[in-house]
Amino acid sequence: MHSWVDxxxxxxxxLKDRGLAYGDGLFETIAVKAGQPxxxxxxxxxxxxxxxxxxxxxxxxxxxxEVQAYAAALGDGVLKLILTRGDSLRGYGINPGAPVRxxxxxxxxxxxxxxxGTVGIRLFSCATRLAEQPLLAGLKHLNRLExxxxxxxxxDAEHAEGLMRDxxxxxxxxxxxxxxxxxxxxxxxxxLKRCGxxxxxxxxxxxxxxxxxxxxxxxxxxLEQLRQADEVFTCNSIYGIWPVRECAAMSWSVGPLTRKLQxxxxxxLDI
Amino acid sequence: MHSWVDxxxxxxxxLKDRGLAYGDGLFETIAVKAGQPxxxxxxxxxxxxxxxxxxxxxxxxxxxxEVQAYAAALGDGVLKLILTRGDSLRGYGINPGAPVRxxxxxxxxxxxxxxxGTVGIRLFSCATRLAEQPLLAGLKHLNRLExxxxxxxxxDAEHAEGLMRDxxxxxxxxxxxxxxxxxxxxxxxxxLKRCGxxxxxxxxxxxxxxxxxxxxxxxxxxLEQLRQADEVFTCNSIYGIWPVRECAAMSWSVGPLTRKLQxxxxxxLDI
Numbered sequence: 191m192h193s194w195v196d197x198x199x200x201x202x203x204x205l206k207d208r209g210l211a212y213g214d215g216l217f218e219t220i221a222v223k224a225g226q227p228x229x230x231x232x233x234x235x236x237x238x239x240x241x242x243x244x245x246x247x248x249x250x251x252x253x254x255x256e257v258q259a260y261a262a263a264l265g266d267g268v269l270k271l272i273l274t275r276g277d278s279l280r281g282y283g284i285n286p287g288a289p290v291r292x293x294x295x296x297x298x299x300x301x302x303x304x305x306x307g308t309v310g311i312r313l314f315s316c317a318t319r320l321a322e323q324p325l326l327a328g329l330k331h332l333n334r335l336e337x338x339x340x341x342x343x344x345x346d347a348e349h350a351e352g353l354m355r356d357x358x359x360x361x362x363x364x365x366x367x368x369x370x371x372x373x374x375x376x377x378x379x380x381x382l383k384r385c386g387x388x389x390x391x392x393x394x395x396x397x398x399x400x401x402x403x404x405x406x407x408x409x410x411x412x413l414e415q416l417r418q419a420d421e422v423f424t425c426n427s428i429y430g431i432w433p434v435r436e437c438a439a440m441s442w443s444v445g446p447l448t449r450k451l452q453x454x455x456x457x458x459l460d461i
Numbered sequence: 462m463h464s465w466v467d468x469x470x471x472x473x474x475x476l477k478d479r480g481l482a483y484g485d486g487l488f489e490t491i492a493v494k495a496g497q498p499x500x501x502x503x504x505x506x507x508x509x510x511x512x513x514x515x516x517x518x519x520x521x522x523x524x525x526x527e528v529q530a531y532a533a534a535l536g537d538g539v540l541k542l543i544l545t546r547g548d549s550l551r552g553y554g555i556n557p558g559a560p561v562r563x564x565x566x567x568x569x570x571x572x573x574x575x576x577x578g579t580v581g582i583r584l585f586s587c588a589t590r591l592a593e594q595p596l597l598a599g600l601k602h603l604n605r606l607e608x609x610x611x612x613x614x615x616x617d618a619e620h621a622e623g624l625m626r627d628x629x630x631x632x633x634x635x636x637x638x639x640x641x642x643x644x645x646x647x648x649x650x651x652x653l654k655r656c657g658x659x660x661x662x663x664x665x666x667x668x669x670x671x672x673x674x675x676x677x678x679x680x681x682x683x684l685e686q687l688r689q690a691d692e693v694f695t696c697n698s699i700y701g702i703w704p705v706r707e708c709a710a711m712s713w714s715v716g717p718l719t720r721k722l723q724x725x726x727x728x729x730l731d732i
Contacts, residue, residue, distance in 0.1 A: 193476050195476070200476075201475060201476055202473035202474060202475050202476060203473060203474060203476060203481060204472060204473050205464050205466070205471075205472055205473060205474060205564055205566055206566075207481065208609075209481045210474060210478065210480045210481045210543070210545075210603070211488075211543075211603070211605075212484070212603065212604075212605035212606065212608070212609055213483070213484030213603055213604045213605060213606055214605070214606060214609050217482075219551070244606075244609075244610070245613065268551065270551065272481070272482075274481075275609075280490070280539065280541065280568055280571075281612075281637070282605065282608045282609050282611075282612035282636060282637060283612050283613075284609065284612070284613050293476055295476055295477075297551055300551075318596060319594075321592035321593055321594035321597075322592055322593070322628060323590075323592035323607065323628075325589060325607070325610055326606055326607075331606055332481070332482070332483065332484055332606075333483075333484045333604035333605070333606045334482075334483035334484060334485070334553065334604070335483065335484055335485060335515075335597055335602055335603075335604045336594065336596070336597075337483070337553045338479075338483055338485050338515075338546075338553050338555065339515070339596055340553075341552075341553035341554050341555070342516065342554075342555050357593060357594075365553060366552070366553060385592075
């Protein structure tokens with residue numbers, strides 16, 4: 191399906207776009223099922239928070255309407271929404287009057303091996319560390335060179351995802367996923383106040399676990415806590431949940447809470 | 462003058478460009494005088510180092526030729542060169558076969574107030590800190606949200622540049638400049654192994670100082686060292702050197718080494 195720029199069919203952005211020049215923008219990758227964007231409110235909530243923190247003046251009603259219209263036309267697949275701070279030729283200074291640019295791209299449904307969800311995955315232990323930058327932590331912004339470098343650390347198909355730690359050694363997330371561990375009945379995911387992307391599926395899983403009455407915590411996670419965990423899984427808004435079986439010399443079984451949450455998430459994503 | 466993409470007149474890049482998607486690219490901003498790109502070898506050397514570290518397969522002879530041809534047509538002004546890792550639709554994974562995209566844009570000569578160079582400038586003390594990421598330190602890559610946020614901290618014309626420190630408090634650089642201090646005859650600039658952009662004019666000044674027999678050092682700089690400095694100046698490859706007179710409660714006089722280096726740099730830039 192043809193992409194849209196500011197609501198019109200287009201396949202390019204001007205060279206002056208600040209998304210290209212500085213990565214000065216935000217994005218969302220949204221699963222679309224039967225014309226409906228899945229977890230749309232959560233996606234727009236994170237986008238809204240990103241716009242607030244980066245001082246993007248954007249018409250959120252307009253963005254929602256465009257995403258819904260594009261999703262309806264796409265049917266089933268993946269919708270990628272990018273907002274950039276519009277145009278400027280030179281210099282980091284912001285022109286508050288420049289309108290935010292809206293880009294929407296569609297692609298076919300993701301085709302990950304089914305075994306990732308059933309059997310579980312092996313994580314590559316990335317040497318690339320996430321730098322600690324509280325001003326950008328949690329946002330899904332366009333400065334993603336750390337993820338590009340980390341993803342290039344492995345080429346084999348044995349590893350479905352990579353484990354990323356911060357420069358202090360804390361366990362943070364996957365390259366394109368968030369990470370949860372289960373320890374003595376507690377569901378735990380990393381605090382993302384210093385780095386990392388606050389995933390939409392992570393937020394949904396935290397909410398669903400609370401509905402189930404499962405105790406949850408958002409806190410720093412050490413490598414030792416990861417090693418000792420009873421269950422480990424990754425998640426994102428496209429594939430849902432993948433149980434983690436191995437990472438470097440560590441290994442885990444696929445546990446009951448992982449399976450229970452997987453069932454809930456599968457129903458959401460209709461997979 | 463019209464921009465070029467891959468050597469052809471163009472004013473846009475495809476939406477699939479990884480520069481837009483992830484800031485997966487590098488850039489150089491080059492002064493052009495009478496059709497000649499100033500300090501071209503140093504610009505291409507830094508670009509080459511960036512390509513090596515980010516694993517960009519690029520034809521450096523082709524890039525040099527395009528920059529020279531564009532500069533010749535531009536005459537006097539500023540040439541901005543962007544290299545991106547070409548196209549990909551979704552996912553951080555690199556397709557080693559995808560050709561690097563070359564973008565060249567031209568603009569008129571920069572028009573900073575002359576007093577910045579003669580009288581000197583006031584630096585805004587930025588609250589935004591540079592995150593420490595050795596894998597990207599020194600490179601002029603397209604992930605520049607920290608600079609965008611820092612530059613938005615002040616709007617008044619009283620401050621010509623901003624002082625940036627790293628998350629540990631070390632004095633690193635300006636938002637769009639490098640910083641030097643002179644202390645007891647030693648010319649000192651920050652070590653950029655954790656963060657910062659290794660500027661072309663910074664490299665030129667270090668080389669010129671050595672020719673003059675001035676002792677130079679590249680090392681960590683504390684705020685106290687900055688406060689106690691005899692001379693302070695910023696530099697970049699477009700404006701040359703600006704003496705720094707004030708930053709927050711700190712102040713300095715414009716000193717003789719600053720003036721001597723300024724003379725050398727002015728001759729280079731023909732300003």
